[in-house]
Amino acid sequence: MTQCVFSGSPLRLFNSLSRQIEEFVPMDPAQARIYSCGPTVYNYAHIGNLRAYVFTDTLRRTLNWKGLAVKHVINITDVGHLTSDQDEGEDKMEMASKTMERDIWQIADHFTRAFKDDLAQLNVWHPTLWSTATDHIQEMIAFGQTLEKAGVTYELETGLYFDTSRVANYGALASASLAGQAEGARVERIEGKRNPSDFAIWRRSPAIGKRQMEWLSPWGPGAPGWHLECSVMSLKYLGAPFDIHTGGIDHREIHHCNEIAQNQACTGRDHPGANLWMHNNFLIDRSGKMSKSKGEFATLTSLIRRGLHPLAFRLLCLSTHYRSELEFSVEILAGQLARLKRLVGAVAALQLKVENASWKRIPREVVYSSGASLSYPRQVLEASLPPEGDRIITAFDRELAEDLMTPRLLPLLDETLNHPRLSPEVKLRLVASMDLVLGLKLLDVHRSDLSLRPENASLTENEVLASLTQRQEARKNKEFTIADQIRQQLHAAGIELMDGQEPAWEWRPFLL
Ligand SMILES: [Zn+2]
CATH class of the missing domain: 1.20.120 (Four Helix Bundle (Hemerythrin (Met), subunit A))
Incomplete structure (x- = not known):
């Protein structure tokens, strides 16, 4: 490792692959290389997803603290991610386009901007590089051809599939056993899949009902499978192998196992692609107040409101x-x-x-x-x-x-x-x-910057100021009952008075 800001403690990180905390030794002593799975831009980010980027940002800042420069890539998934991570259901982007009656590219653009804006508000540093899936279609096709040459794929009516029995230790990263995956109740099955864990490299467009996003490929017109993009973009921009791959813990069971299988087959080196795989845990809302089913969707904007x-x-x-x-x-x-x-x-x-x-x-x-x-x-x-x-x-x-x-x-x-x-x-x-x-x-x-006006606040800033003046007047005249009443009225309207401080009042968050 290079010279650290502190001669201090060696950096130790938990590796989901070995299930152990290991001393971190970057491959390049001057720079660490990190890839983080990014959002699928079909909706606003849930705060549970945003947790992943606060974690990655903390990791990145820690590497800087330890004297390392960081090359960090986050991808934007604008194609290929189905409603189930296991190749079942509908494409999330196509579905959003139908529901919102908007062009799919507009949707991708809108939610990409919203996501970047969320990160900025959380003071999460932008990555060195944002890489967008649809900018890498030709590279994904080439990667698929390499996999085909390596003999780990097979073709079905519905597209090109990866045979997970052809790589060593498939699923080593996942905590669940493969048998468990096979038993899982799935609503839909792909006819002809050799193993339940096999996944699409290329999804051929159905004969009827053209997709909005589709490209020509050696396997017919269609779109890449979701797992492919992360292997392609991480190896392209960070090399093989690179230092750290991060993501939410929900990626540990399927998405990252599939990435590892692709990386092994593509490089022929039986290496998972990244030395260290790090996962952040879930965000849990036990109250259930902000779940989608209650019509509330916990976004950063919903908190700001x-x-x-x-x-x-x-x-x-x-x-x-x-x-x-x-x-x-x-x-x-x-x-x-x-x-x-x-x-x-x-x-x-x-x-x-x-x-x-x-x-x-x-x-x-x-x-x-x-x-x-x-x-x-x-x-x-x-x-x-x-x-x-x-x-x-x-x-x-x-x-x-x-x-x-x-x-x-x-x-x-x-x-x-x-x-x-x-x-x-x-x-x-x-x-x-x-x-x-x-x-x-x-x-x-400033403290006042942190005091945001709740959207359903019943008073305006000017009304608050008028009440404060009134209260000051009352106190000057020793009319303490009136002063107290004003305080209580303001309190009921979500205003906290802070005597002797600057500013003299602030909004209280609305909890329900
Ligand atoms: Zn990914």
């Missing part, structure tokens, strides 16, 4: 280890929003005391935009720290290096802010460095 800031969702993600289930409810999220406001308030108070520190003039955009620049943490931290500050940042590095143990980083942030002996300048340097990994924008957002 309630007055819940996206960065509070980021903090929520960090508060649970990425391999554990993340408990979600709007109440829990509102708790994280309150916590974030406290943190931002404390950092703002420090900033007032440390106006002229020279390191504050280093533009943070250098780090935020490229992700590859390490000048900021170096310059901020390499100036000597008192032993207590050194102890805290060493502990931070140790917890982070142990498979990204983010829930244990947050108490260290609290400890820094509440420390009785550290100077404001040292505290701020520590917080600035920690936030490079946490990505909470602690030095950049």
